[in-house]
Amino acid sequence: MAIEKLVTVGKKQCELIHLDVELQEQRVYATADFLHTFGAPYRVRACVCTAALDCNLAGIPCKWAYNAPDVDRF
Numbered sequence: 001m002a003i004e005k006l007v008t009v010g011k012k013q014c015e016l017i018h019l020d021v022e023l024q025e026q027r028v029y030a031t032a033d034f035l036h037t038f039g040a041p042y043r044v045r046a047c048v049c050t051a052a053l054d055c056n057l058a059g060i061p062c063k064w065a066y067n068a069p070d071v072d073r074f
């Protein structure tokens, strides 16, 4: 079994949309019986900005909106 959690790893006011946003990791934590297959306490399944959907739909290029891998605005 595994447990999933959203963990905030960064906060900022994004100058492009003038909002406070967070960078969140979707972490999968291994329970004791599966720890040996993970090899670490958790794995990061995804990392995304809380405004990613809006920025993606608006066409704002950003790595954290999954539309511009080379543009890191965090």
Ligand code: SF4
Residues within 6 Å of the ligand: 014, 015, 016, 017, 021, 049, 050, 051, 052, 055, 060, 061, 062, 063, 064, 065, 073, 074
């Ligand atoms: S997805 Fe990128 S551009 Fe959009 S608010 Fe987050 S950091 Fe800013």
